[in-house]
Amino acid sequence: MNEDIENKDSCCSDKSCESNKEPKFSRKSDFLIGGMDCSSCALTIENHMKTLPSIKSVSVNFSTGKMIAEYDNSVEEIIKEVSKSGYKATLVSSKRKSAQKKDNSGTNLIILSGVLLLFGFLGSYTNVSPNFTILLYAISIIIGGYKPARSTYYAVKSRSLDMNVLMTAAVLGAVAIGEWLEGATVVWLFALGNVLQTKSIEKTRNSIRGLIDLAPPEAFVKNGQELVRKPVEEISVGDVIVVKPGDKIPLDGLVIGGESSVNQAPITGESIPVDKHPGDGVYAGTINEQGSLEIEVTKLVDDTTISKIIHLVEEAQEQKAPTEAFVDKFARIYTPIVFVLALVVMVLPPLAGIGSWGGWFYKGLELLVVACPCALVISTPVAIVSAIGNAAKNGVLIKGGAYLEIAGRISMIAFDKTGTLTEGKPKVAQVVLTGSSEEELLAIAQTLEEYSTHPIAKAVAQYAKDKDVPVSHGDKFRNIVGKGVSAIIGDSEYFAGNLKLFEELNTSLGELGSRILSLQQEGNTIVIVGTKEKILGVIAVADAIRDTSVKALKGLQAANVNQVVMLTGDNEGTAKKVATITGVNRYFAELLPEDKVKTIKQLQEEGNLVAMVGDGINDAPALATANLGIAMGGAGTDMVMETADIVLMADNLEKLPHTVKLSRKAIRIIKQNIWFSLIVKGLALMLIFPDLLTLWIAVISDTGAALIVILNSMRLLKVKG
Structure with a gap:
């Protein structure tokens, strides 16, 4: 790198070369992408960005609405290239991440397009010139369809067959056969559906981004006898901050002065405030309820527990669940097949002398619209993002959609005794x-x-x-x-x-x-x-024995997890006593760590899908062997947060029943979404050939189904812990 700089400096001494003095280097950044309402949108952006020589690697995730790019040009150029695909990119700040600002331009264009469509429709029933009515429809199509048409250009260029391509082809086809009202209606309904879907999905995505605002951006730092307000980014480890009653704690640290009760629900999900005395640890984002506290900072802003939670949850949302991966593969096969079928319907019957060209061409256009698999593709990721977001707000980290699905299907939970049930x-x-x-x-x-x-x-x-x-x-x-x-x-x-x-x-x-x-x-x-x-x-x-453990086990039974097992290294008498009090079905006593692994395998061989719950590193082998590893006390140790599949941030089992209940509801909603999407598509396909389906009804069936699927998934955000 130094040699490159020296060479460039030697050949660029005048001002004309000044812009070339900086050596090119790759940087990696996160961007929020606005306007994505289908995973095919993400694929279009990804394919377009990969054609640019300045892009080293790029990954666009529909579920989180984020793009991670490694590039050697400017941020402005990246944002410009994304806009060419019809979407809006915003750089995620490395310091204080924030959600995107509201953009109402799309809504305003829809309103204008809708007004022109309405005037054209009313004009067709008056003495207004037909050419003027067509002009109103044409302007409505241009205003409402400009963004999809631009996205279509880049989708075709990047060899991506997304919904914009299908809708644009359908509109152009309608115009070609003189169906101006149909074409304008399709554009307006499609644009309206996109805006409604985008707004709904953004609410889901912001369920996690809201965690970012839990910790305040500034803190009072003790400087001698004075208190100085500073941004949290400027505070170092070892600084002493003062948190007044009712204020949020800005950084992780140790209490060195004062006593108070702290509401840790934002981090651990615990419903009861925890008393804090000198020597106790506190977390950023928690609320100081009573006395003033002096806290010695132990972690920088990017290393706090809340920062790690956000990072792990965002990573989890970017991982595809098995169901989501299957649906994506299905959609990639289904869409081109229906697209080809639409072309066949347009051409073959009239060539064979069956019906008119116009009639079959219209049926082909309907097939193009029905080919959009939006509702089906959205069915899984939005539900998973909603569930993971809900869990995070209740003090539970679910590391990905795959683990959410397993948690929804487990038939048996095995518990370590010491430190977990006791x-x-x-x-x-x-x-x-x-x-x-x-x-x-x-x-x-x-x-x-x-x-x-x-x-x-x-x-x-x-x-x-x-x-x-x-x-x-x-x-x-x-x-x-x-x-x-x-x-x-x-x-x-x-x-x-x-x-x-x-x-x-x-x-x-x-x-x-x-x-x-x-x-x-x-x-x-x-x-x-x-x-x-x-x-x-x-x-x-x-x-x-923990009171919360007894309640948690009763909660699991209410959630239909009837097989609860305890593993312990203690003697038979101790194991039997704890089992009786807590209500576990089976127990295995006098186990060494390697015996716990053998026991988990034995339970799996009996046909059970087993989750293992432990409180730390000593349970790591058993956690890894189980179908699902659940660790508790994640707020206290970074290692626990990194190793388990699901982490209960509190040092108790209070939120375990909620996790199982939420996971099972997520599985139900995903199944509902998939079946609803397939049934709607099936009905639409069957109604095409008896001439019972119109082009605008086909659009409603597509965008309406997608919106219903999103709203159904968002119910997971409301499940109470």
Whole structure:
């Protein structure tokens, strides 16, 4: 690159060469494309752009309304080339992405074209000259049909048989046989349908673009004792920002001052605000509800959780689902076949002496209009975009249409236990006393366990603190590896530990032995507290089951997922207890990570389409083996967001039933759309030959069906979480 610059500088020293001094280099940009209402439109733009030598690579996606291009000319030239295809391109800003501005020019042209069509129609019933009426129709056709005609030119040039080509051919044919009213009506209805479709689809596309506006563009940065308002792009990691009550948090960070409750629903979908204290993490786009917070920024604006969500969702929307890919292939075969059939209908019957040239030519024009597979092609992608957008707003990332379809068909869900169905943190479940009071027992237990870092010890100490039990004074603390701890409290030596410790101390358990065995079989870890001579009591510690897990499993049953399985490395007793409380159908205990993979394969061999739900990297093998991998707690770890097929952003299963329900409704709507589109096309084809179909009715059947399909798909945006 440096050599290129030096060579150009050496040969371009005067002003006449100044424009050539900059070396050519490729850049990659995202563009929003306005006016696309069918995937054939995307193909036309793509084919046209590929003919340009300055374009290195280009991909146009109808579902998201975006074009990704790698090029070595200017942005203005890219936008100009897209406009030649009949569409409008807008560069997506690298800093603050925004939706396209409203363009009413198309609507105004439709109104003008419609008024001229109406005047021409009324004029045909008065004494107005027929030539003047034809002139009004002709002007109406030119105004309403200019954009489709221009798009037709570039579609034909790029060898793409899209709806603009078919409609333009039909209109020219109508004019050729003197059907000016039919031609003008076709143009106006086609243009009107396009505008309505475009506006509807843009609402769907903006369901994701709306996420961009969740995080504010500016923040108050603490500079000494002053607060300085800055754009978020100018804020660095380590800066301290201040967020007042009621304001949105502009960047990801850690709370270093103040306490408040934060509404995290925009990111995680959680319905209840979460209390935040110093040391807790917060996310951009969430809402500070009560106290003022000082937050140390931990991520730049492009690296925040909300930015990653938007990026992953946009990538997901650009991936074709199996149904969508099949429909696209079908449409590519169907359209040229009907196009050729239209030409055959126009020529062969009259050559064979059957009927008139004009009659068969008109039937051929009707076939051209019916050949447009718009409703069919739109049937799947709009539904998928709507569903993925709805899920994202409810704190669920679905990584693509393929995973949405699988989620809609799963027959069994397998759950990891620890950290998924349970809290993953031990808590005191029961206290058994043998003569002493609970306060005395907890005071000694807290004194013994207070300085230990073991999770069980921390759970006991925390339980005592929550009960406001005072700490006793202890001396000569001793850690007994693998068994427990001891210390001198008062005049006696006290112990806290497992059954093995007290067996070695030869302490009599008495009737407590059977109770301890029973508690262990129920999945509890036992902490015995006492001296060598007597036992004060037993504290049973267990991994607490999440309330949200029980609700989620009931929600799954309501969504007709009746096969729910639990996989755990814990013992049989623990597994059975959790299974009973949560209501899972089957459980597999004492599994190593590789055993979980084998179990998933076993369940698949039984004929089940299996989804696996886990909370992190340790579940990665099982998540990958399942037909669908679902991870929760995505807001906390980037790795989880990247690996699973579906990510629940919250650290619980609250939104899992909504995900299944939404996916199943999406599958139903896609099927409805496909069948409706095929039936409408079939009826239109059957009505052509009995002369029951007119050209303008054929247009209504095409654009009307497409609009109904879009509106039906948009119902997915309204499904509540």
